[in-house]
Amino acid sequence: GIQVEQSPPDLILQEGANSTLRCNFSDSVNNLQWFHQNPWGQLINLFYIPSGTKQNGRLSATTVATERYSLLYISSSQTTDSGVYFCAAGGFTGGFKTIFGAGTRLFVKA
């Protein structure tokens, strides 16, 4: 099945800094999503991006499907951006399950 790897595992930023989170996946995907897990444990859907580039405010994401990676960019980081960011990929197998990476734990210092 699909393997999903995220880097870095941990990231500490000063407020206002920019960052790039990476997600590598091992096989062709029909689904690639980025989530932010809030302090209450809820998964907040940031992007559905199996290919191409999308932007939403200070966040943007790019997936290069042919090279099997996706990037999440956070610009002008704020303390509220702290938390765990998960990449999740889904393939073409029966059930179309989604496989999550181990996450990047981000802490933004004031």
Add this chain to the structure above:
Amino acid sequence: EPEVTQTPSHQVTQMGQEVILRCVPISNHLYFYWYRQILGQKVEFLVSFYNNEISEKSEIFDDQFSVERPDGSNFTLKIRSTKLEDSAMYFCASRRDDGGPPYNEQFFGPGTRLTVL
């Protein structure tokens, strides 16, 4: 905007008891899923459900687990005899797959935190 809902938000149970976690997927979605996340770990796939039957399940989803769509709106996960290691956040998700984009996107509910004592 339609969303996946889950009840209860938090369930506390004694080891060996049966629990049923409930989910209401988005109404026009066709695929339904359960995932779990043990505290501090990544989210793991448990089971997918389509056309009133399991389409795929993980090694975690053993005979203690079952899923059901008892009516046209609810989707449930039952754990027959809970163990301490079943303590986790359980997420329900649904997926459209009716040909309209973005048909592969999975929409996740807010989760049920299960604590087994």
